[in-house]
Amino acid sequence: MKTLDTLDLAEKRVFMRVDFNVPLDKQRRVTDDLRIQAVLPSIRKVVDAGGRLILASHLGRPKGKVAEDFSLKPVGEYLSRILGKPVQMAPDCIGAAVEALVSKLQGGEILLLENLRFHAEEEKNDDAFSRQLAALADVYVNDAFAVSHRAHASVHGITRHVPLCAAGYQLENEIKYFHQAMEAPQRPLTMIIGGAKVSSKIGVLENLLSKADHLIIGGAMANTFLKVQGKNVGKSLVEDDHMETATNLLERAKQKGVKVYLPVDAVVAPKLESGTAIKEVDIDNVPSSDLILDVGPKTIEIFKSVLKNSKTIVWNGPLGAFETPPFHKGTFSVAEFLGSLDALTVIGGGDSAAAVRQAGAADKVSYVSTGGGAFLELLEGKTLPGIAALEECSQRS
Ligand code: 3PG
Numbered sequence: 001m002k003t004l005d006t007l008d009l010a011e012k013r014v015f016m017r018v019d020f021n022v023p024l025d026k027q028r029r030v031t032d033d034l035r036i037q038a039v040l041p042s043i044r045k046v047v048d049a050g051g052r053l054i055l056a057s058h059l060g061r062p063k064g065k066v067a068e069d070f071s072l073k074p075v076g077e078y079l080s081r082i083l084g085k086p087v088q089m090a091p092d093c094i095g096a097a098v099e100a101l102v103s104k105l106q107g108g109e110i111l112l113l114e115n116l117r118f119h120a121e122e123e124k125n126d127d128a129f130s131r132q133l134a135a136l137a138d139v140y141v142n143d144a145f146a147v148s149h150r151a152h153a154s155v156h157g158i159t160r161h162v163p164l165c166a167a168g169y170q171l172e173n174e175i176k177y178f179h180q181a182m183e184a185p186q187r188p189l190t191m192i193i194g195g196a197k198v199s200s201k202i203g204v205l206e207n208l209l210s211k212a213d214h215l216i217i218g219g220a221m222a223n224t225f226l227k228v229q230g231k232n233v234g235k236s237l238v239e240d241d242h243m244e245t246a247t248n249l250l251e252r253a254k255q256k257g258v259k260v261y262l263p264v265d266a267v268v269a270p271k272l273e274s275g276t277a278i279k280e281v282d283i284d285n286v287p288s289s290d291l292i293l294d295v296g297p298k299t300i301e302i303f304k305s306v307l308k309n310s311k312t313i314v315w316n317g318p319l320g321a322f323e324t325p326p327f328h329k330g331t332f333s334v335a336e337f338l339g340s341l342d343a344l345t346v347i348g349g350g351d352s353a354a355a356v357r358q359a360g361a362a363d364k365v366s367y368v369s370t371g372g373g374a375f376l377e378l379l380e381g382k383t384l385p386g387i388a389a390l391e392e393c394s395q396r397s
């Protein structure tokens with residue numbers, strides 16, 4: 001695959017697909033800039049090389065309609081502040097006005113296009129729309145790992161119509177770390193899988209059975225596994241229609257020699273609310289009136305001892321209701337612990353990435369992926385259409 005380092009960028013119109021789908025608060029201020037920070041190296045590279053940089057992104061799901069609430073303007077302002085450099089905002093992502101702005105763009109200048117999803121054609125991977133985007137570019141760069149699981153026009157269709165394609169630094173990093181962790185791992189490889197639902201992670205768990213040595217299961221999804229083992233999980237979230245799936249997964253893990261670790265104790269409370277009375281109980285003593293909201297201290301110690309002896313660790317999904325203290329402790333202790341290890345530690349998925357950052361461990365782990373759905377699809381063993389299209393284009397161009 002071509003990379004930014006292999007191209008002559010001076011004076012070229014560089015169309016860079018980024019994922020600026022970042023959370024904004026009610027005042028439309030950026031509240032988590034992981035995805036913006038992640039593409040700064042590629043942005044700086046193009047600017048320093050004298051390229052004419054055109055940034056393109058989606059924000060939210062405006063369903064093909066123009067809506068001020070989904071404008072990328074606040075992101076452009078934020079980017080301009082952290083770069084210490086003007087970022088011009090285009091009124092749209094295609095059309096005569098945009099073409100005029102692009103033609104006036106000088107080497108080293110940046111233009112941010114308006115939300116691609118204001119046009120329904122983006123998500124339809126429409127060919128005419130892809131061509132209009134491609135017409136803005138001498139070079140196409142994908143630095144948007146987090147949306148590379150979508151076969152959309154700016155990620156997929158565009159690659160058929162641009163003269164040159166390359167991967168940005170962030171995309172390169174995502175692929176590199178994922179490969180090191182999942183395709184050529186130093187063993188033992190331990191996977192930590194958490195989050196609310198088994199149903200959203202079946203594909204991941206299936207795929208991991210042929211990759212991992214140890215599988216740590218936490219979060220509300222552990223409840224379904226505990227229930228199939230005959231435990232009383234009180235009022236906790238359980239997916240009764242996935243009990244059979246959970247039973248099969250445990251059986252197959254045993255056949256394949258994958259050691260599964262489930263919580264042995266839990267933090268429980270009658271409701272999910274800060275300040276509510278909590279109890280730490282063994283998993284055999286969960287009161288029928290309570291919910292399991294976090295892993296308990298004994299579980300944390302067991303999980304740590306497994307992690308300590310692992311050479312590679314991949315984590316997706318929180319271990320408890322970490323957004324509501326005090327139910328953050330299990331997730332945060334594991335995040336901090338990962339930061340103290342020498343192992344290759346790769347964290348992915350919106351919640352786990354946010355938890356690692358909140359726990360202050362983001363700079364201490366090996367890599368925090370910017371992907372949510374894209375990271376999950378890689379864990380499921382899928383090929384991402386955006387990456388496949390980029391590879392094809394990069395070979396052709
Ligand atoms: C994400 O936040 O996972 C990506 O930006 C993709 O967004 P989407 O799920 O709306 O396609």
